[in-house]
Amino acid sequence: MASSSLPVDTTGRIAPSDMNRVRTEGPARGADAPLIRLENVHFSYPAAPAADGLADGPEGEPPRTEALAGISLSVRPGEHLCILGGNGSGKSTLVQLMNALLVPTSGTVEAFGFDATTMEGALEIRRRAAMVFQHPDDQMVTSIVADDVAFGPENLGVPQPEIVQRVDAALEAVGMSELAQADPADLSGGQRQRVAIAGALAMQPRVLLLDEPSAMLDAQGHASVQRIVQRLNDRGIGIVHVTHFMDDALLADRVVVLREGTIALEGTPEEVFAQRDVLRTMGLEPPFAMRLAEQLAHAVPDLPATGDAGLLAHDVAHRISEGADDLRATGRDVPTLAAAPAHEAPPAQAPGDAIVFDHVSFSYADEASPRRKRSRRHSTRPAPLALADASFCVPRGSLTALVGCTGSGKSTSVELACALKLPRSGSVFVGGIDTADLARRQELRAQIGYVSQLPERQLFAETVRDDVAFGPRNLHLSDDEVERRCTEALHAVGLDPSDGLMGRSPFALSGGQQRAVAIAGVLAMRTPILVLDEPMAGLDPAGRDRMRSLVQRLRSEGVTMLMVTHAMDDVAELADHVVVLDRGSVVAQGSPRHVFGQSPCPAPGLPAPLAFARELARNGVPLDCEPLTLAELCQALLARLPEVRHHGAAC
Incomplete structure (x- = not known):
């Protein structure tokens, strides 16, 4: 069996290799003793000095932002605990403290009888708790899906035949068996999240810590995760689930709602959701x-x-x-x-369409590294097509929703639309410009703006002002016009464009503020076409409402938008036009009423x-x-x- 000297991955992926061993290991404790216990826990992140007048901390240290303030909480054996709260309320910080990935500023954190503040205690805790992070790329460690899932058990010295069984079972549980030999870099964001969950399942944890595991998944994937969580909990595995999906909380034994680093509500799902007015003051909403x-x-x-x-x-x-x-x-x-009126027919392609895909095919194998191309030459399987003969249009002035199951080709399509990739065959036209026409590339860039799936990762400058102003400056606008655009864009995303904020490092802001700054940088370009890849993912209900309002305002101003989303309610509420992809092919397009009214419905879910x-x-x-x-x-x-x-x- 594994000893305490085995290496432990810093992402917290190490977990027990044998459930019976885990249940008897560790300090002697009562059967009903909490598995995880936090007592009066405070935690502060160091914040970089900024030009907004923040005072330095003690003895000249950088100022600190308190993420948790006096948290006392226990997780009982086999309990399913759901943690809710707005963006920046401290949810991710809390769950990372439970896995000893962070050390409290003050207070006590104990898990499985071990002190989480000591190195030895942290190693023991991570053998008993597996964590799935908000962003799957933070957990990918190999170039083959099956090897990635096997990473944790291998580090624990689990026998090879058992590792094979665990990997197979974990991949089957998340619907990824067919892609066991794929490179995670070739997968969609949602598929990579499934691989991360499979990696945690393969370690057979005593407690599974989930930080927004369904944020990038479609409705089917989300339901699959819910079923997996329920099955694991039925087997006696404790669950701590951080989520913005209110329906997830309905499955829990207990719900904790955080507000500004403190516990605002705690109780059964029924007790918590009965406090509707209180939830709304925190930017949350009932199911x-x-x-x-x-x-x-x-x-x-x-x-x-x-x-x-x-x-x-x-x-x-x-x-x-x-x-x-x-x-x-x-x-x-x-x-x-x-x-009800008869279902409308899908509109014919019009000459003035803002974006046109004309029989487009694309394969990531075409962009593979020389090493991967050599390995594929020895494969008998043809290179998979991320898009296969896809033809669709984005009408000018519309909000077109691009939907489909995870891995259907949505993110690939928007990267092709933004000329970040070029098709293997067929053509993509943006504002009448062929994306393959390199001579008109600068002209094309002025036509279309792109907000990626994780826009906060588009940040790069030293200050908020420089980050938002980067695009407008490249258009050679006057300083006054650049400043005007920056101010208006920050207002549009709900940020106050004060000198203090403009002078701060974007990396010193909260996650929600970083996302807002990244979007402001795209809006400041004032492109007539805007591409949004999952703009609501990871946002709390209040954040989603702000994003919906922004989208509606941009549409009223005549901006053409192509929006990738897994939220069918957003499609019904916001979209004029819908394109449905399935395994790289267009299977339906038309108005929301036309698409959702078909039987069977081609979309990956219903409003x-x-x-x-x-x-x-x-x-x-x-x-x-x-x-x-x-x-x-x-x-x-x-x-x-x-x-x-x-x-x-x-x-």
Whole structure:
């Protein structure tokens, strides 16, 4: 078995290789003793001195920003604990303290009976806890998926046959078996996240620490992670899950909500979500079913306060049926809605389209290093195509949503649209310019702006001002115009363009502020076309609302946008046009109502209101329209509820 002298990866990926050994290892402790215990924990990050008047710390040290302030919390054996909170509330800091990746400024952190502040204690803790980070690239260590998943067990000296079994089982659990021999660099962000989760599963942890593991996954991938988490918890593995998805919290035994480094709420999911007003003050929101019940509360009293949309649909369907029977008994007409219009046909390609993909194919094998190309020459399998004969358009002035399952080719498409890659065959036109025309490359760059999946990683300058101003300066604008654009762009993303902020290092800001600065740098270019790759990923509900407002304002100003997203609710709310990819091919395009109205639906999920309406139909109460938004669903339900019609209530 592994000894304490074995190397431990600094990302915290080391975990026990044998569950029975783990359950008996470590200091003697009571069966009901907490696995992890934090007592009055404070933690501060050192902050770089800035031009905003911040005072230095003690004895001339850099000022410190307190991320956690007096946290006391325990994790019990086999417990599923969910941690919620807005961006910057301290969630990631808290979970890294639990895995001894950070040391508290003051207070006590103990896990599995070991002191997390000592080197020996940290090594022992990481043998018993596996962590999945917010960004999968932070955990990729090899050039082959299977080797990456095997990395932790190999470091623990697990026998090779058992490693093979663990790797196979872990990859199957996250739906990545077919890509076991792929290079993680060739995978989409969501696929790499699955590999990171598989690496944690292969170590058979006693506690699994998850920091936003579904942020880059589609609806199916998110549901798969939920099932994996539930299965592991059913086997007795403790779960600590940091998330912005409110539905994840419904599966937990206990929910903790952080606000500015302190515990603001704690209790069962039902107890926490009952505090709707308090949650909203923290920029959070209840799950969809609770928001719908709240919208209907004045018209339909005593609806169940549940986050389970299926349970709510069953109750609402029963009330509609019961009310209709009462009306029939009195001889009155049962109200109905007018039939929904026929599904629209997808629009034909127009000469003025802002972006046109004309039979485009692309393979990452074409960009492979010489070493990888040599290895592929000996392979009998053809190089996979990330895009295969794809043709679609982005109408000028529209917001076009690009959707599809993880690995369908979405991020590849936007990189082709921005001329960061060139197609193997076919052509991509942006504003009428062929991206392969190198002579017009500068002209093309002035046409299109790109906000990547992790925009904060686009930062590079020493100050916020220099980072936001970089693009406008390259356009050779006057200093006054550059300053004006920087100020307006920072205002647009919700930041105050004070001299203090402009003079700070972007790397000294919070994660949410870094993302805002990166987006401001793209907005300052004022390009007529804007590409957004998962702009809502990793944002709390308040941050998503701000991003939606920004997108709506840009669209009203005539900016053409191509937005990659896994959130079907955002597609329904924001998009004029939808393109659906599946394994590199275009399988549907048209308006949201046209795409979501197809049967079977080609999109990788449904907007929550439409899914609820279809659940009503399965309960015997079909609606006469297909609502895509909460407002449409509410209106349709009120029209079907006789008692509501009688009282003249409105949503």
